[in-house]
Amino acid sequence: MIVLENVNKTYNNGAPLHVLKGIDLTIEKGDFVSIMGSSGSGKSTLLNILGILDNYDTGDYWLNGKLIKNLSETKSAEYRNKMIGFIFQSFNLISFKNAMENVALPLYYQNIPRKKRNAIALEYLERLGLKDWATHLPNQLSGGQKQRVAIARALISQPQIILADEPTGALDSVTSEEVMNILREVNGQGMTMILVTHEPEIAAQTQRIIRLKDGVIE
């Protein structure tokens, strides 16, 4: 499913910073993996590379049998749209769109007609128990609800993997638990899930923990 072979990444902002030093990693379909590490360990960079949001210098990254390397922006946008669902710490919902429109947005970029994509978005909101909140704007929703909207948005394009960057970081413990339950449930339906966190109790709920330290996997 995901294969990384000797991936290196260096940032060149003033002094070169070698962030990832030869990462080898294999994640199978249906895995529920967490990536842990202190800040500066390179875990966000790794997630960005996995999410095709950033490129890497050397090595190979295979996603679902496709080599993700030196892609044009258009191509990487297309891959992100079809193969990857993102969940962010700060939810990243578009403030002037209501819950349903936010969920439907990935389908807009697949040129699915408005009516159809809104109907699909409603289905996903219903699955996450937010049907009654479909026409609410993000600022009318609680943190847990926003994250559930974000999860629905990540799921709607039926991606290969879900990448979650500190999905519970901005939530209280009760809501965090709710969100983790949802993620586990989604994983239970066969979705590959990669989660970045620095909270051990969150990482403990996953099947496998990858620990990064100074750009290498421990």
Next chain:
Amino acid sequence: MDLWNEILEALKKNKLRTFLTGFSVAWGIFMLIVLLGAGNGLKNGVMQNFEGESTNAVFMWPGTTTKTFEGLQKGRNIKFTDADLFLLQNQMPNIDKAVAVININNTTLSHGKEYGSYTLKGVNESYISIENIKMVPGFGRFINQLDLNENRKVMIISKRMSEVLFKDINPVGQYINAGKIVYQVVGVYTSKRAEDSRDGLIPFSTAQSIYNFEKDGYGNLEITVSGLTTEKENKDYEQLIRNRMGRLHSFDPTDNRALWIWNKLQSFMQTMGIFNAINLFLWIIGIGTLIAGIVGVSNIMLITVKERTKEFGIRKAIGASPLSILKLIVLESILITSSFGYMGMSAGILLTEGINYAIVQNTPPDAEMSIFANPTVDIDIAIYATLLLILAGVLAGYFPAKKAVSIKPIEALHYE
């Protein structure tokens, strides 16, 4: 369609900003239309004064030679005679009408106690069309063939002369004393070019038989020509006249002071040239105003893009291609500029048409002089302006859009 929905949603979110952005463009195009309308008004007004005049008229006056020619001294006076008239009438190309005018200067005309010093002009019936003078409606007629055949002592006076000599009474049918000769007034004329004309017009043959003009010859010669359209053709034609007349009177064809020529068409074309320059100037100012509007839009779009950095980051993360972002911004810009531009254009057209209506309502039908008329723009100007607006939208949106496209999704997502 979906794309427009996306754009409209974003615009609705920021009504005030959208309005302020659009207003500068609306103002720009409004100014452009109003300026061009004013320019057209000025042009049309002056054109109206030319209108109906035989703009292809050429006037000639005798001069004095300033160059020796074939052994003849300089300083000889040229005198127009029947030979000149014959030459013009029979030996020149492109001529429609040719008339000679006999000038009797400083003639005292009187009626009752009123008198004044005027010039009598012996003319024939073609004079009215060459000089483009008009008979005042209800006040008689011009010189006709019968007057010429019978050497009648009749006179056409100007409106101004009528006011001076006859005050409030209708001069037609009244008599005027000119020294020992009595003329009957048969008409009153007016002319746009010379409202205060001091010329009393009498039949050419009458002037020939009464006055001794042989010493000076004819006062001037007037012709109308056809088929000359370019400035060069006109120049060449003038030279042809100088060549032929030079041969007749033995003066150097390059001696411009031996024969004075005023070509009305050429001055008409020069006037038109001035208006083209004014028009160009107005376009430059108008477009300058519009550019200020466009820069305003571009500026605000840049701020918009910065404000929406996070949104674009989100869109990119979930699969928006660079092209779709580019389209989003550029089309938003086009939408703002063209819709507000249209409002500005409509307002401008409304204003110019309104002014035109007011002018038409307030101008008496027999108004003699106009400097401002029909200050409106043509439909093709409106079409140019529309194309300009769309171009403006593209330009205003392009740079902000480039900036939006260059935003990296990870940076954008962390942007607060």
